[in-house]
């Protein structure tokens with residue numbers, strides 16, 4: 224059992240002095256049933272995860288059928304489980320997407336998956352939803368299951384695309400070329416009493432995050448691109464502007480996995496890196512756990 228509660232957290236927060244520490248235990252493969260407490264975080268591919276709790280499952284950036292550039296996709300046998308709604312995909316109620324790049328969202332497969340799972344709702348930016356419109360028959364048949372997350376730069380909006388699962392969404396500039404505006408969303412999902420932040424391909428800088436005051440939003444787990452941790456000092460802004468209990472490095476190209484893990488073990492030993500599709504960990508507030 225690994226407790227990863229203190230890494231990169233800033234000095235005790237004067238506003239919220241009782242931020243929970245987390246017990247991010249190794250669960251190996253997903254369990255057949257959802258945890259009674261907290262959430263189960265299951266890695267799918269690249270930046271794609273499934274988050275499950277008793278309230279249902281939420282997929283983020285997980286609808287990937289084909290490897291894109293050097294980034295991984297969800298293997299065929301796991302996609303089959305998704306289509307048939309087999310555990311751990313039996314109660315997925317909401318699919319979220321950070322932005323419309325092919326290593327985060329693939330419209331043909333998303334359309335197929337949504338068609339197969341009639342209760343599933345998709346929440347995404349107008350740009351992402353627009354790509355579905357190009358797929359024949361897709362937009363009309365899905366119409367009442369698409370929720371537009373239309374957010375202005377600098378604003379935070381809360382969407383409850385499915386009952387009981389609020390998602391806070393806000394715009395974070397994409398890494399790379401300035402002016403490269405893709406409606407990249409940061410999203411905070413609250414599930415099973417745990418708040419999970421996913422930032423897509425957000426640029427890793429204080430200026431990008433500062434407007435959203437995440438540090439006072441009690442983020443339990445932050446899923447952030449692995450490149451934040453490659454340059455000495457770059458990730459320092461996380462303590463002040465995100466202040467999560469645990470960080471997970473995402474978007475690691477499979478070919479770099481070994482070297483990235485080795486580097487992070489030295490420079491950021493508390494940061495979690497998932498390695499294999501369906502690798503899963505349970506996240507609970509450790510206030511009631513001894514870990």
Ligand SMILES: [Zn+2]
Nearest residue numbers: 322324397424
């Ligand atoms: Zn991108």
